[in-house]
Amino acid sequence: MSTSLSGLKILLADDHAIVRMGFRLLLEGAGAVVTGEAGSGEEALRLFGELAPDVLVMDVSMPGIGGLAALERLSARHPGARVLMLSAHQDALIPVRALKAGAIGYLCKRCLPDEFLQAVRQVSRQRRYLDPELAQQVALAQISGTAHPAETLTEKEFTVFLQLAQGRSVNQVAQDFHLSASTIGTHLYHIKQKLNASNAAELAVIAMRSGLMEA
Secondary structure, eight states: OOOOOTTOEEEEEOSOHHHHHHHHHHHHHTTOEEEEEESSHHHHHHHHHHHOOSEEEEESOOSTTHHHHHHHHHHHHOTTOOEEEEESOOOSHHHHHHHHHTOSEEEETTSOHHHHHHHHHHHHTTOOEEOHHHHHHHHHHHHHSOSSGGGGSOHHHHHHHHHHHTTOOHHHHHHHHTOOHHHHHHHHHHHHHHHTOOSHHHHHHHHHHTTSSOO
């Protein structure tokens, strides 16, 4: 069944050019107009302000501040933004965070093309769309609240945790977030306390076991 997106203005944010090209072909084939492409969270924020798209399709994992932190900043600057978040990870923790941060839709990149187009259309109409394969996990995570230790982290701590788990240094994360190294160091201290981790390597293991990062 074809999904018409006639006239919708879409901004794509993903750090893989070939992935963006695939999305562009799908969207334009359904009648949408891709008005811009971003390769990082910072670029997505800048282009959103310039282009005012109907929908922002943004990957969770990108260089710099990443998709989640970009989503938080976008929601603060543009409360009415319609955002569909995408991820390669099938885990309930990130969708719960993304929805809390202001995303209207969340989809796993393993989805079929028709499902992707359906999600874009639903989000353009301000209707919540959640990957069917994740819906039950997300519902259970929201009910239990603390299904995973990382749920105890604040929004800022969680985004910092993801960056540090990927091997970035305190100074690199501080630069990306425009914060002092001591502030990131304080976040790191609380993250390690809450997750019972002693170093960055253990944070990476926790992230991989939680499905937040690929091994």
